[in-house]
Amino acid sequence: AQSVTQLGSHVSVSEGALVLLRCNYSSSVPPYLFWYVQYPNQGLQLLLKYTTGATLVKGINGFEAEFKKSETSFHLTKPSAHMSDAAEYFCAVSRAGSQGNLIFGKGTKLSVKP
């Protein structure tokens, strides 16, 4: 079975500060890992994903995440937060190479202070 744990339901940073959203996964098979962002009353937008290959993945809006198998982690980072980054962020896992569904973490709400 697969699962995702997002540490911290709410993270608050100042504008310009580093953003770090934590995600740990559990999977008995090679995972595909995803980060999605959700703005209020909207669907999910894919930020980035890891499937195979390079473990440091760059996504949209300046976000990146690093797949660390030894730590079973896929933390999301951004060097400098912008006010527009305030949203809910979800980490998700699926079975590698399959057409299986995504298993989501509980989400982390990011607030950005001016």
Add this chain to the structure above:
Amino acid sequence: GAVVSQHPSWVICKSGTSVKIECRSLDFQATTMFWYRQFPKQSLMLMATSNEGSKATYEQGVEKDKFLINHASLTLSTLTVTSAHPEDSSFYICSARDSSGGGQFFGPGTRLTVL
């Protein structure tokens, strides 16, 4: 990029009525679509997997007779909430998997409020 639409974006209905939500892949074909439910301040919970031309696969605890899913074409899946009750009020989000292997894309969601 690939676009998935949902209609309606929000709906208010009386208890006991049925509500149909449409999920369309606009510029790609999707043999598989997923229906999720999201309660306020919570994560997405998979309700069912919809496969074109066959019966949907429901997750444990989801009543298939209450949440009817029809995937009649490669670009359209519908979710009908039958005899809706206030506890069915939620945000329903669909996603569609590009049959050509281009990934999975989410719709904007439908907010259902049952009075």
